[in-house]
Amino acid sequence: MKRLRVDASLIVLAILVLVVIIGAVLVATTGRSFFSPGNIRDILTGMSVLGLVAIGQTLVILGASLDLSVTYVMSLASLIAATTMAGNAGNIPWAVTLTLLVCAGIGLANGLIVTVLKVNGFIATLGVGLILQGVLNTNFQGSAGAVPWEFQVIGATGIGPVPISTVIMLALAVVVWLLLDRTRTGAHLFAVGGDPDVSRLSGLRTKPPLIVAHVLCSVFAGLAGLLLASRLGVGSPTVGQQGGYALLSIAAVVLGGTLLLGGRGSVWGTIGGVAIFAVVDNVMSVMQVNPFLKDVVRGVVIVAAVAVYSRRAIVRRRARFGPGGTRTGGDAAAVAAAPAMVAASAGLRAEAAHSPTPATPGAAGSASASNPGER
Amino acid sequence: MNVVRTVLSPRGAVFLLLVVLLVAVTILNPAFAEPGQIMRFVQRVAPIAIVAIGQFFVIIAGEFDLSQGSLITAQVIVAGNLVGQDDSRTLPVLALMVVFGILVGIVNGLVTTLAKVPSFIATLGMMLALLGGVMWWTGGAATGNPADSFRQIGRGGIRDLPLVDFLPWSVLILAAWLALGIWLTTRPLGKTLIAVGDNATAARYAGARDWWVTTRAFIISSLSATLAAVLLVGYAGVHPSVGRGYEFVAITAVVLGGVVLGGGRGWIVAAVAGAFVLEALFLLLNIAGVPASLRDAVQGVIIIAAVAYSGIALRARRRAAPPASPDQGKEPDAPAGASARMSASPAPAADGGTATGGD
Numbered sequence: 001m002k003r004l005r006v007d008a009s010l011i012v013l014a015i016l017v018l019v020v021i022i023g024a025v026l027v028a029t030t031g032r033s034f035f036s037p038g039n040i041r042d043i044l045t046g047m048s049v050l051g052l053v054a055i056g057q058t059l060v061i062l063g064a065s066l067d068l069s070v071t072y073v074m075s076l077a078s079l080i081a082a083t084t085m086a087g088n089a090g091n092i093p094w095a096v097t098l099t100l101l102v103c104a105g106i107g108l109a110n111g112l113i114v115t116v117l118k119v120n121g122f123i124a125t126l127g128v129g130l131i132l133q134g135v136l137n138t139n140f141q142g143s144a145g146a147v148p149w150e151f152q153v154i155g156a157t158g159i160g161p162v163p164i165s166t167v168i169m170l171a172l173a174v175v176v177w178l179l180l181d182r183t184r185t186g187a188h189l190f191a192v193g194g195d196p197d198v199s200r201l202s203g204l205r206t207k208p209p210l211i212v213a214h215v216l217c218s219v220f221a222g223l224a225g226l227l228l229a230s231r232l233g234v235g236s237p238t239v240g241q242q243g244g245y246a247l248l249s250i251a252a253v254v255l256g257g258t259l260l261l262g263g264r265g266s267v268w269g270t271i272g273g274v275a276i277f278a279v280v281d282n283v284m285s286v287m288q289v290n291p292f293l294k295d296v297v298r299g300v301v302i303v304a305a306v307a308v309y310s311r312r313a314i315v316r317r318r319a320r321f322g323p324g325g326t327r328t329g330g331d332a333a334a335v336a337a338a339p340a341m342v343a344a345s346a347g348l349r350a351e352a353a354h355s356p357t358p359a360t361p362g363a364a365g366s367a368s369a370s371n372p373g374e375r
Numbered sequence: 376m377n378v379v380r381t382v383l384s385p386r387g388a389v390f391l392l393l394v395v396l397l398v399a400v401t402i403l404n405p406a407f408a409e410p411g412q413i414m415r416f417v418q419r420v421a422p423i424a425i426v427a428i429g430q431f432f433v434i435i436a437g438e439f440d441l442s443q444g445s446l447i448t449a450q451v452i453v454a455g456n457l458v459g460q461d462d463s464r465t466l467p468v469l470a471l472m473v474v475f476g477i478l479v480g481i482v483n484g485l486v487t488t489l490a491k492v493p494s495f496i497a498t499l500g501m502m503l504a505l506l507g508g509v510m511w512w513t514g515g516a517a518t519g520n521p522a523d524s525f526r527q528i529g530r531g532g533i534r535d536l537p538l539v540d541f542l543p544w545s546v547l548i549l550a551a552w553l554a555l556g557i558w559l560t561t562r563p564l565g566k567t568l569i570a571v572g573d574n575a576t577a578a579r580y581a582g583a584r585d586w587w588v589t590t591r592a593f594i595i596s597s598l599s600a601t602l603a604a605v606l607l608v609g610y611a612g613v614h615p616s617v618g619r620g621y622e623f624v625a626i627t628a629v630v631l632g633g634v635v636l637g638g639g640r641g642w643i644v645a646a647v648a649g650a651f652v653l654e655a656l657f658l659l660l661n662i663a664g665v666p667a668s669l670r671d672a673v674q675g676v677i678i679i680a681a682v683a684y685s686g687i688a689l690r691a692r693r694r695a696a697p698p699a700s701p702d703q704g705k706e707p708d709a710p711a712g713a714s715a716r717m718s719a720s721p722a723p724a725a726d727g728g729t730a731t732g733g734d
Contacts, residue, residue, distance in 0.1 A: 117683035118690070120636045126623060127679035134672025247441075247499055260493045295507025303500035307490040 011309040012257055012272035019276050019301075023283040030287055037161040039282065046278040048165035049224050051271060053249040054256075055169070055176050056220030058270045059213040061253050062180070064193040064262025065114050065121030067214065070221040070249060072132035073103055074240030077225025079136070082145025082235030089148040100222050106132070107218025111211030129246075136237040143234040155230035165227050170271070172220070177267045185209055194263025221245075251302045252277055257309065276305060388685050389632050389648045396655040403662045411540045416658070418532075421545040422603040422610070423624055424650040427632075428556045429599025430625040431646040432565075432592040437572035437638025438487060438494035440593060442501035443600040443625060446479055447618025449509040450604035455613030456513060458521035465525045472601050479505070480597030484590025494593075502622070510615065520613055529609020545606045552602065556643050559595075568592055572638020627678055628653050633685050652681075 024034040033039065053070050060067045077099045084095035106128065113124040157164055180186035189209040191199040200206050221240075228239050250260075255273030258265025280301050284294050401408045407416070426443055433440040450472050457468045479501065486497040520526070532543035559565050570578040571585045579585050604618065611617050626636075632649030634641030656677060660670045 113679060113683070117679070118686045119679055119682045120630070122636055123627065123630050123682050124679060126627065127675040127682075130671045130675030130678070134669050134675065137668035137671065138666070251496060251499055254493060254496050260495055290511055292507045292511035295503045296511065297507075299500035299503030299505075299507065302503070303486055303490075303492055303497055306492045306496050307486065 009257065009266060009269050009272065012255070012269045012276075015305050015308060016272050016276050016279070019279050023279050026283055027286050032286060034283075034286075039286070041158060041161045041163060042285075043275075043278045043282045044161070044166040045163050046281055047271075047274050048163065048169045049227055049243070050245065050248060050252060050277065051166070051169040051274045052172070052220050052224040052227065053245050054252040054270045054274050055173055055267060056217035057249040058253050058256070058258055058265060058267055059176065059180075059189065060121070060217045061250070061258050061260060062193045062262055062265055063189050063210040063213045064196070065125075065210060065214065066250065067110065067125045067217045067221075068122065068246045069106070069110065069125040069129035069132060070217065070224075071240035071243070071246045072129045072136065073106055073218050073221040074225035074228060074243075074245060075136055075235075075237050076106075076132055077103055077222040078229035078232070078239055079140055079144055079235035079237060081226050081229045082147050082233075085145065085147055085151065087146035087148050089150040092148065092151050096226060099226060100219055103218045103222030103225075104215050107215035108211065110218065111214030114214065115207040115210050140235075140237045143232075143236045145229075145235045147229050147233050147235075151230050152233055153230075155227055165230075168223075168227075172223070173267050173271055176216075180267065185212055189213055190263055192262075248277070255302065255305050273305075276301070388681070388688065389645050389652055392631075392681060393648055393652045393655060396652060396659055400655060400659050400662060403659070414541060414543060414546060416654070417546045417549070418543040418610075420651050420654040421543075421549040422606045423621070423628065423654060424549055424647045425552050425599050425603045425606070426621050426625040427628040427646050427650040428552055428643065429596035430622070430629050431556070431632075431634060431641060431643050432559075432568060432595045433494070434626070434629050434634055434636060435572045435638055435641045436568045436589050436592045437575065438589060438592070439498060439626070440483065440596045441495065441498040441622045442479065442483060442505060443596060444618045444621035444623075445502040445505040446476065446597055446600040447604040447607065447621055448615060449505045450476065450601050451608050451613055451617045452509050452513055452615065454521050454525065454604070454608045458525050460522050462522045462524045465522060468521075468525070469605070472605070473598065476597040476601035477594055480594030481590060483597065484593035485586075487593070488586035488589050516615075521608060525605075526609040529606040529611075531609070545610070548602065548606065552599070553643070553647055560643050564588065564591060569639055569641075572640075574639070624653060625650075631678065631681050 020034075027034040027039075053074070057067055057070065080102055081095050081099045084098055085091045110121075110125055110128055113119050113128070114121050117124075119127075154164055154168075159167065180189065185208070188199070188204050189212070191202070191204060192206045192209050196206050224245070225240065229235050232239065252273040253265070253270050254260055255276060256265065256269030256271070257273075258269060277298075280297065281294070284297060289297070397407075406412060426447070430440055430443065453472060453475065454468060457471070458464050483494070483498055483501055486492050486500075487494040490497075492500075528544055528548075530543075532541055532546070534541055536542050567578065567583045567585075567588045570581070571583060571588055575585055600618075600621075603621070607617050628649035629641070629646045630636060630649070631652055632642070632645035632647070634646055634649075653674075656674060657670070660673055665673060
């Protein structure tokens, strides 16, 4: 497992470096510097919102599900936060708590629909997304609420060129990495995503890990919504949908080497995928590419980057023999038995060659005829 | 009893739901039962149903096609810009659109099968690229209505018929496309697609050229989107928002029809019925006076409920079925000698076969 994860992440890192080099050259042709503090801050800022959504999406995809409702969760979160704060700094803790609780509730609903009702994650979260859209439509006509300055600071300031929002995002990525790598729930999530039947037969309860993944995914989408609210200063019922975050986050996760079928992947790959998107977007903005052409480039980059390593990293299985393999000790017996097997098959072959020619088809015929009879 | 079971089964549930919805619509609006009104209804469903037919072939092969909506938009704008007011251009532009559709399908299919990009990502990239490309080409504004001869395909029909009074072309086109689809599912292509969707590795070992089969499914899907675009040009006109979200509507319709996401199981007629259910649902929400803002929510609840029901019904039926076939039970009882002979015999037999062939 370790070896494979390093592999996939390394390829993502290589693609990222390649994209940065190409981007730096392209930006240099316009007479600007790619590595100026301002530009780096722009890229990191661009990473934070999509990064938060994609971290949550990674968890769900590792469990072999999907979450298409994140965009609506983000919009709802921004509205709940902004209307609860209502411009008063004293309300911030309560507003954040309420928002995350509501998001966790939505995630719980997603998880229960997927695990208990056994509705495919694609359809379940599409349906929940539609329901949330209805809630947004009925309760909010447009931007609402007000975010106090103390909360807007989170989205606006930074330590040197690194925005606080990106620091938060990376800190949460570390937390999720620890969850996946060091806890039982994380290990179970990998197992359930890899093969639910095998993990059930191995004695796991298959529902809790997936429910936890869905709850965390919605909470992360809620955090992204909070961040958007802090940047905009108001809550907006369309902010998530406009960004197309659901499909983009899935693309970032897959770009980061996580298998769409579940069971294999890592958070750091996802962060790499998000970084690739941010760099490509930034370069196109600096070069003032036509906004429609940007979509074309995005589409091509997504497909090309996934194509580069889908042939290498994903198809390759974990080594079964030798160091790091799942089988240890069995090899010696197999190697020892090999000469005897070869000798036996050679003997059979010789016997067949020496026997009279007419007898061979007859023997074969009787053998094949006898099979159905003996069944 | 048998009929009841069929109707309650996951395969029949979609038809039951359709009947319930149509009866509800008729109770609220008795005029709906007139043949002319029903024809209008079918005409409105036709584009969605045709797109769902295309999506069906991709989904039973275990893939997704998210580029359908963008392809519809792209084709609509191509038609709007190229046909113009010139009737003589109708046929060449139609041919161009078909070629473009096939091309998009081939690219989707080859990127998915040969480059091994998951179809979700491959068609997502195609979705972004197509929409962005067409908007870039037109500068973001769709201009021009195509000539009337082109629009007649989507809005015209045969008039003055005895019973229905007006038979729209789109109804005939839907019927023909569905018939073609049903025929295809009985052909080797349809059977191989289901085999590939069920277990791609086994299908490949059995000799199926899975990359070409899957690519053909994507071509069918893109052609369906193109056909829907031709109908929509006549029905809805030329606008950059035509076709938006069609891929999700089509996937929902197909899943409502009991087709399993992930491939290997499904019936094309039920998938089309799923499209009818969705449109009947919209109509019912409209007639029942449900506020527009709540329609999405109701739609979401019904979709989840319908899919959950069909899943539960399917599992209940599996549980009720006998645990295993008798053949499997006998296998271990066979004498040890027999199994040894069976495993030993193929190699000599093969050798003997080639030897006699050489003589």
